[in-house]
Amino acid sequence: WRVCLGTLQFLRPYVEATRIDPPITNADKNSPYSIYQQSQLVVVNKQKEKSYNNLGIALKSALLCLEKCGHYAWAIRAIDDWIEWSNHDNNGNSDESNNKHQHRQPRRVPNKEAVIAACRVIAQRGHGRQVLDLVQKVTTTTDHHHPDDTDDENDDYTYGREVYSQAITALYKEGNYDSADELYASSVERGYLPWAVATTDSPHENDEILSDLKLDLHGMTIAIAHSAVRVALQREIQLPNHDSNNNNTTTMSNQTTTIFQEQEEPKRWSRQVTIVTGRGMNSNKHLRPVLRPEVQRMLLEEFYPPLSTFSMSGNMGALQIPAEDVDAWLSFHTQQRGKKMLMLAGVLRDVSSVGSRLKRSLEGRSFRGER
Numbered sequence: 001w002r003v004c005l006g007t008l009q010f011l012r013p014y015v016e017a018t019r020i021d022p023p024i025t026n027a028d029k030n031s032p033y034s035i036y037q038q039s040q041l042v043v044v045n046k047q048k049e050k051s052y053n054n055l056g057i058a059l060k061s062a063l064l065c066l067e068k069c070g071h072y073a074w075a076i077r078a079i080d081d082w083i084e085w086s087n088h089d090n091n092g093n094s095d096e097s098n099n100k101h102q103h104r105q106p107r108r109v110p111n112k113e114a115v116i117a118a119c120r121v122i123a124q125r126g127h128g129r130q131v132l133d134l135v136q137k138v139t140t141t142t143d144h145h146h147p148d149d150t151d152d153e154n155d156d157y158t159y160g161r162e163v164y165s166q167a168i169t170a171l172y173k174e175g176n177y178d179s180a181d182e183l184y185a186s187s188v189e190r191g192y193l194p195w196a197v198a199t200t201d202s203p204h205e206n207d208e209i210l211s212d213l214k215l216d217l218h219g220m221t222i223a224i225a226h227s228a229v230r231v232a233l234q235r236e237i238q239l240p241n242h243d244s245n246n247n248n249t250t251t252m253s254n255q256t257t258t259i260f261q262e263q264e265e266p267k268r269w270s271r272q273v274t275i276v277t278g279r280g281m282n283s284n285k286h287l288r289p290v291l292r293p294e295v296q297r298m299l300l301e302e303f304y305p306p307l308s309t310f311s312m313s314g315n316m317g318a319l320q321i322p323a324e325d326v327d328a329w330l331s332f333h334t335q336q337r338g339k340k341m342l343m344l345a346g347v348l349r350d351v352s353s354v355g356s357r358l359k360r361s362l363e364g365r366s367f368r369g370e371r
Contacts, residue, residue: 001069004062008078011058015085018052020045020108052086056111063114067121075118076134082110083138109138112159116166123170128179135167135183139190161192165224172223177230177302184227194219196228197236198276212272212320222294229275229295230302269327272320275309279317295319305329 021041059082066075086108109115115138122131139160164187171180187193198214215232217225277291296319299307305328309319 001062001065001071001074004065005074005078008059008062008081011055012081012085015052015055015082018048018055019086019088020048052108053111056114060111060114060117063111063117067117070121070124072118072122072125072127072130075121076130079110079115079118079134079138082114083107086110109156109159112162115163116170119163119167120170123167123174123176123179126174126176128171128176128182131167131171131179132183132186135163136186139163139192157192160190161187164192165221168227169221169223172226177226180223181227181231181234184224185231188231193224196220196225196232212274214274214276216276217291217295218276218278220291222290225277225291226294226298229298233273233303269330270323271326272323273326274312275319275321277317277319289317292317292319303329305332 021044059078062078063075066072066078115134118134119131122134139156164183168180168183168187171177171183184193188195196215196217198216213236215229217228220228275295277295278289296309299309299321305325307321307325307329309321312318312320
């Protein structure tokens with residue numbers, strides 16, 4: 001691994017030489033560049049991109065070696081260096097007069113397999129937050145919303161989707177479910193992975209009559225489906241019941257009043273939750289679903305109180321969670337949240353009283369000093 005890491009430094013000038021030259025903008029139509037020169041610029045950039053992809057194989061080999069040896073810190077450093085070498089520094093090193101007429105170049109990303117190897121080794125060492133930071137660093141800043149023209153394997157959407165998927169899988173295999181959930185939520189927000197909650201085509205006119213909550217896991221791997229169910233249940237069931245209480249109260253008395261209101265008048269959950277897992281038509285073992293048993297295990301082992309499930313009549317590819325179980329789970333967490341808030345209020349009250357006594361003591365000493 002020392003040889004791999006040291007050799008990467010010798011590749012720096014070659015990686016920097018593959019930086020893409022910006023195209024000619026409308027402001028430069030009257031510049032000395034001719035149509036022939038502009039076409040040559042396109043050819044040169046294609047050659048640079050090909051060379052950059054070939055150099056990325058070296059980064060991939062080095063990161064696989066670092067993964068094998070468990071050196072996650074050096075893996076992060078190698079990715080950071082590669083990003084720095086392969087992109088123009090628009091803040092300092094480039095000529096300001098030329099930047100006025102240049103397109104803002106999209107940030108080039110490292111080799112996909114190298115990034116995934118780095119995510120795996122970081123996840124193995126238990127650093128879920130650094131996996132999230134790395135994925136967000138290498139994916140483009142532009143949000144994507146499942147475009148239809150994603151046939152090119154090298155486009156930004158496919159790159160980001162694969163990196164997010166493999167990073168979530170790495171965290172799932174290491175049992176770091178909270179970080180995997182956070183990464184899944186980030187991927188949904190940026191449009192790389194689908195949101196599990198299915199929208200209803202015909203909502204009820206009466207607000208008091210709500211349709212069942214439906215989660216669609218078609219096309220998801222076990223790891224992504226695991227995070228999708230956890231995040232969806234937390235957001236769609238637990239959080240909306242507390243919207244009326246998220247009013248940014250500033251005093252402890254208001255916080256305490258809000259807590260007691262939650263305990264005295266809890267909101268009841270009356271909707272069944274339907275989880276579409278599929279019948280295993282596309283699984284490796286035909287008609288042997290893999291998502292269904294994993295979802296059932298998760299709801300029984302990772303949720304407290306456990307959430308039981310039953311099969312829908314006439315549809316073996318879907319599970320239902322009774323509304324009573326969901327309500328019991330929601331009520332339990334509401335009570336736990338109230339207890340935590342009461343404990344926090346007590347701590348803040350003690351801190352406030354200590355601060356008041358200290359302030360009065362200092363004011364008394366100041367008054368005596370003046371006398």
